[in-house]
Amino acid sequence: QKEVEQDPGPLSVPEGAIVSLNCTYSNSAFQYFMWYRQYSRKGPELLMYTYSSGNKEDGRFTAQVDKSSKYISLFIRDSQPSDSATYLCAIPNQAGTALIFGKGTTLSVSS
Amino acid sequence: KAGVTQTPRYLIKTRGQQVTLSCSPISGHRSVSWYQQTPGQGLQFLFEYFSETQRNKGNFPGRFSGRQFSNSRSEMNVSTLELGDSALYLCASSQSGIQETQYFGPGTRLLVL
Numbered sequence: 609q610k611e612v613e614q615d616p617g618p619l620s621v622p623e624g625a626i627v628s629l630n631c632t633y634s635n636s637a638f639q640y641f642m643w644y645r646q647y648s649r650k651g652p653e654l655l656m657y658t659y660s661s662g663n664k665e666d667g668r669f670t671a672q673v674d675k676s677s678k679y680i681s682l683f684i685r686d687s688q689p690s691d692s693a694t695y696l697c698a699i700p701n702q703a704g705t706a707l708i709f710g711k712g713t714t715l716s717v718s719s
Numbered sequence: 720k721a722g723v724t725q726t727p728r729y730l731i732k733t734r735g736q737q738v739t740l741s742c743s744p745i746s747g748h749r750s751v752s753w754y755q756q757t758p759g760q761g762l763q764f765l766f767e768y769f770s771e772t773q774r775n776k777g778n779f780p781g782r783f784s785g786r787q788f789s790n791s792r793s794e795m796n797v798s799t800l801e802l803g804d805s806a807l808y809l810c811a812s813s814q815s816g817i818q819e820t821q822y823f824g825p826g827t828r829l830l831v832l
Contacts, residue, residue: 640818651723651809651823652762696762700818705775707752707817711761 611635614697614710623719627684631697631710634678641673642698643682646712652696656682687717720745723812723824731830737798740827744791744812750774751793752821753785756807765808767817768793775817797829805831 614631621627629643640659644652656671658664658680664671672681684691697710724743732738744751752775753765764777768787785795791812797804807828811821 644823649825651811651825652821653823654820657820698762704816704818705767706764706777707754707821708764709754709762 611701612697612699612708612710615713616711618714618716620716620718621687623687623689623717625687625717627687627691627715627717629682629684629695629697629713629715631680632678633680633699635702636675636678637702638678638699640700641671641680642707643669643671644696644698644709646694646696648693655695684715687715689717689719692716723810723822725808725810725824725827727827728825729828729830731832732800733832734800734802736800737796738800738829740795740797740808740810740829742793742795742810742812742824744793744810745822748812748814748822749791750813750816750819751787751791752811752813752817753793753795754809754811755779756809756826757805762809765795769816800831802831805829 643656645655646652658671661675668685670683694712694714696712698707726741750769752767756762767775771787782798787793807826809826811823813819
């Protein structure tokens with residue numbers, strides 16, 4: 609089983625839709641969880657950083673962590689064409705020596 | 720503040736050659752990490768340098784190496800290139816390490832023919 613798994617999509621939604629992006633992880637010792645966004649021909653940029661179980665909200669974005677299920681989610685409300693990008697979940701390994709990335713979900717929001 | 724810069728942006732090499740990629744971190748950042756991104760494997764951690772020392776290393780063969788200079792700039796070298804080394808190589812910097820926000824550069828796209 610891979611340490612971090614993410615459905616690669618692609619995911620296509622109309623403008624204004626609510627988007628749900630998900631990752632599962634295998635090691636219950638993981639403590640920090642990140643979501644990065646990567647536009648075409650650019651490097652990833654950090655969107656959300658969470659530590660504990662529960663929800664963290666930032667504008668139209670909500671990150672959710674369920675440690676009991678080893679499941680993390682990113683919700684995008686009122687999606688916009690500018691949200692079209694690849695979204696990657698990332699988790700520092702237990703030793704804090706490397707970031708483990710999911711393979712990314714490619715999202716396309718049409719106007 | 721200027722972001723992370725990587726040079727060159729694009730590179731074409733042939734099998735067996737070697738290549739050196741360069742990364743200039745954000746001013747004041749001492750940690751530089753390198754990642755390889757491919758469609759099949761996604762983003763994979765290569766290594767991290769901090770204060771001119773390799774602090775962490777991913778699961779890549781010894782053909783992949785790097786170094787960091789006293790001004791925190793870093794270089795990555797791949798020797799004896801293979802077709803499978805074709806990828807986007809990303810550099811990321813942070814003030815002190817992996818568990819902080821990583822600021823990524825735009826990457827160097829390497830094509831090995």
